[in-house]
Amino acid sequence: MGGDRRQPRPRNRRIGARLRAIRRQRTDLSLEGAAELLGWSPATLSRTENGIREITSEEVATIVTAYQLPAVERAEIIQDARAEHSAGWWDRPLPGVPEEMGVLASYAADANSLTDWSVMIVPGLLQIEPYAMAMWQSGGINEEDAQLRWVARKRRQKILGNVDYTAFIHEAALHIPFGGRDAHRDQLERLVSARERGIGVRVVPRRLPYVVISHSWLYMTFPNTSPVVNVEVAGGGVYLFDDQAKLYKGRLDMLNKVALSSEKSSALLRSLVKELR
Structure with a gap:
């Protein structure tokens, strides 16, 4: 077999x-x-x-x-x-693109809701090209491979609008200027416009319980099976199921309590954009 x-x-x-x-x-x-x-x-x-x-x-x-x-x-x-079993782009991986990106895309394609918690960077589904390219290259990835990764990420972003998506972003991530001042401003503007496209963006203030900010993760729910959590680790991600995934429902509830509302998050983002103009 x-x-x-x-x-x-x-x-x-x-x-x-x-x-x-x-x-x-x-x-x-x-x-x-x-x-x-x-x-x-x-x-x-x-x-x-x-x-x-x-x-x-x-x-x-x-x-x-x-x-x-x-x-x-x-x-x-x-x-x-x-x-x-019909194939998506993730079943035909691009050279230079880690298998992990395809695996995560295949999970997201089957999900009916996605909730991101991102500690130090803007979530991949909301990134713009200059920001993503600078982020990858800062980690030692060459320009050619970074461009291939962007092609894969852009394809994955097409899921937005077809799935219920909310991004919780730690305030510290909003101040890291990958790509320089212009790319930083454009990235924040993308977050501002996300709400107009039906995407939830909520900022978590700098002060919050350590248990929440220890690492980034993506909580995925599905129509006919239990939730799955993707936890970011160096070099890829770890998938958690069943009882392990249930633990993150509590962390998600905590984020809902400590994060700014969508309106206040939008106001904060607009103020940061204004500072960069």
Whole structure:
């Protein structure tokens, strides 16, 4: 089976949960018994049902056939799996672009809401090109690779308007002038205009509980599966699920309490833009 070669996506959690429910409710098979019937190891079937491995539509067909579902129902489940496996740009990564950017984009494409918490930089979904390019190059990335990363980021930004998105930004991030004075001003103006485009931007004042500002993260919710959290770490990101992800709901509630309102955040941003003119 080649299903473990790719990073798992939320589709796998949905499909896995559906297959687990079918096994438990429509058959008398234990996990071990079903795995033996399929010729799989129990560990592989467990990972499949828990959505932590990539599952192909062919494997879905094998499972529902082994479970002896009616032909019409089998066809519907297999077709759903094929439709959910349709490729996005992240399945055709650009040279020089970290795989992590594609994985995150695939999660965001399946989400119905995204909430960013950014400590020291403007969130990627709201960045402008000069700001992003200067940020990457300040970290030692050459101009050619930085440009490729921008192409990927620009594609990812197209999701705005199709998903409920809110960015919580620490006030300190608003004072870091990546790209120089003009790029800094233009970046802040982009944040001001975000509200007009239906995007939530809320600034968190400098003084707040340390537990919130310790690191940046993205909280993602999905229509038919539990939330996933992407935590930024050096060189990429870590994905948290289930009980670990639930911990960040409390941090999100804390941000809602300590952040400025949208109106006050907009006023602060406008004052900063005015200072840079």
